[in-house]
Amino acid sequence: MACVCSRTRKAAGKAAVAGDRMQEKYPFYEIEPKWQAWWDAQQAFACDTRTTQPKFYCLTMFPYPSGSMHVGHGRNYIMGDVLARYKKMRGFHVLAPMGWDAFGLPAENAAKKNGTHPKSYTYGNIAHMKEQIRSWGVGYDWRREIATCHPDYYRWTQWIFLQFLKMGLAYRREAPVNWCELCTTLANEEVTAEGTCDRCGRPVAKRNLKQWFFKITAYAPRLLDDLSQLQAWPEKVRQMQANWIGRSEGARVQFTITETGDPCPVFTTRPDTIYGVTFMAIAPEHPLLQKLLPGSAQEADVRAFIERQALIPAAERAADATAKEGVFSGFHVTNPYTGGAVPLWVTNYVLMDYGTGAVMAVPAHDQRDFAFARKYQLPVRVVIQNPEAPLTADDMAAAFEDNGTMIDSDQFNGRPNREALRDIIQHGQDQQFAAFTTNYRIRDWLISRQRYWGAPIPVIHCPQCGIVPVPEDQLPVLLPDDVDFQSERGNPLANHDGFRHTTCPTCGGAAERETDTLAQWLCSCWYFLRYVNPRDNTQPFDKADVAHWLPVDQYIGGVEHAVLHLLYSRFVVKVLHDAGWCRYAEPFTALFTQGMICKRADDGKLYKMSKSKGNTVSPDELIANYGADTLRLYTLFIGPPEMDAEWQDAGIQGPYRFLNRLWRRVWETHDLLRAAAGTPPVLAHMARPERDLYRKLHQTIQSVTDAIENGFRFNTAIAQAMELLNALDDLKVTEASSAPAKAVYRATLENLVLLLSPFVPHMAEELWVEMGHQPGVMQAPWPTCEQAALAADTVEVVLQINGKVRGKIELPAGVSREEMEQSALANPQVQKHLAGLTVKKVIVVPGKLVNLAAG
């Protein structure tokens, strides 16, 4: 214990201590390492998951070990640490773990470039980043540290894959997939709206490849519906997920090829326009064409068109600006509602992977169909009449997409279109050529990658038995170390004969291992479960423990994961729930997405901190110059935590000065504080100035608590603490002050240290001991607000005339409305402004304000 408190120094004499400790700048370089070591020695953040105390699972998104972090990364961990420390003081048993999302491309690229093995590269980076996190003063239960690249972890990632396979939720198929030259295959979620790779920015092309998918589409309705349970998530994230899942209600209608009778179903949200169909538009990739075309009259034209479209990148073809093009197929389709036939066109504006790849075209009521019809002189047929300005097909300059009255639609004529919509589908359903359908935009999740540095997909391809899962007791399928990274021939794993050749677990014959690895997203989809039982060698996690600790009470991370990690994790947990492994269907009760830290780059513009922009700020130097507490305080003070913020180097001065002032106050008044230790403040004994300070203290306790609890408003919490210190200075307590004044002074500093301890833990620990307490400020209870202390004798009442402030008066607390009104009218300032006016109305806000409406 002697190592942590300052008693040894004090033994040398108070004067010497004061001289030593009251130096110009507080010695953060001494106290910060000291307390970090003490937290380690005390296992201050160790969490016993078998506890029965109220639990709080505080999780910050774990990082990819890229090598080193900048101050922007720190915001995430610091906020989580503030919350964890605060919850501990509120009596919760807090689980705050940390780990590494350690599979991924940079390690493999480094291997290619420098010859470093991905394993040593990754573990080297982890060691450095762990040191950085430690130097920030962020506390975790490091006994629970995990790295997704460790065989003890990825063994269970592979196990999860096998559960999906068992449940029919993992499958392999050949399909056009997103392809990035560097990152290999990509999930749709990893492709930006511009058609580039989310990770490296290269253009993404479509390639036909045999790949592994997870059937996330089967969970689309639940993933969407359950968003409504996530009330403690940012509205923005829920909307982004809802957009991504993209539900639309409509009908599936069975058209048929007139010439052959082949079915050609469509999905439509506008069956009310079905009597206005004048052609059918299908995607060039539509499989029906391969059946119809051979030997047909238009075959050559159509094939030429299809081949030309195949060469155009998907992003370009999907762009709004791309002109609509098409070619007549030579075939027709029969509309089951009318019995009539319309021509079948192959077009570039219909997407094969949404709906059925075929669209019933209604030029009169759909702008895209309209543009196409005008270009190719196809007929326009109005079936929804505009009640305000009747439409004629020949004169229309644009499609009429609003609501109106149905015409030329058999028995539905005369009805408002929206109202008839259900009946139209019902009619088709009764006649068995249509059905109510819900369509989703989300596609299945592509999870295989042609990369070495990932968890091998645990299946074996047997020429006799087909795809055979690796038996669970043979997991993990280990990643071999001895691979050739210099080879240009694709996935290094595929070139490793020792890995590839194996025997079939079913028939014992020669077989080949799958050489694709799992996308790192799958590794990070379940890590929050593993933290509960990180060293369990018999199962991924313990059901009972996880039932107690999950869902995560507070998850903190960047909004960039809104439709990647956060959607995938929800999906995986739902599947595990269905498999009986998890009791809950949602992993994260509350989510907080922090804003990014930006900085002006050399071009004067503001960018998110990144190595490529050269606008990063390293925490290492700042911690060396100002200390971790100052860096933490500035990071939190910079602005509202959910908003992006601009890092300004000079801004750190404010928090630094504040902490130095706090430090000096405690050390300057060392004797006074010690002497006052035995006498708690008593309201009745206080004179006006100390009662005001005492009230301010309790107001601060109230507002800081509220700021942390409601909305993570750390910036205002810190401002409140600064105000309290300013108020404390104003009181000017000295040795000569009264005993009650000294008691209030001590109580204020003591509580200020407690209130600040989650934010600046090292200084708080040090000052806490200095004020005579046992080490371990986190064991102290969080301050509580005394209602009696909040009461004031007088209130300041604002006097307004027609909403403009004309004076202020001090009145006794609890003053009546009538007294307030009379005092206002009697006020000389008010009378002056009222000269020549008559008061028409008096508004009184009790204890606050009188407004006289006069004219």
Add this chain to the structure above:
RNA sequence: GCCCGAGUGGCGAAAUGGCAGACGCAUCGGACUUAAAAUCCGAAGACGGGUCACUCCGUCGUGUGGGUUCGAGUCCCACCUCGGGCACCA
């Protein structure tokens, strides 16, 4: 095009419909110092006015234009700019 979010001093920002600019940065003035740094005290939205001076007074002011209200940064309507998500999704 659709759906979110933001717009307040030189800057970061704060304000349950009730004193706009708390808190902090930068700036300026003063004290301390041989000097500087640090620290402490003080000033400060803009424009105009008044006084020897201090206290002071007026007008304007939260992206723009309307509205509701005794009273609007805050609520409503329309619009502008910036950021994010979705988008030939049938």
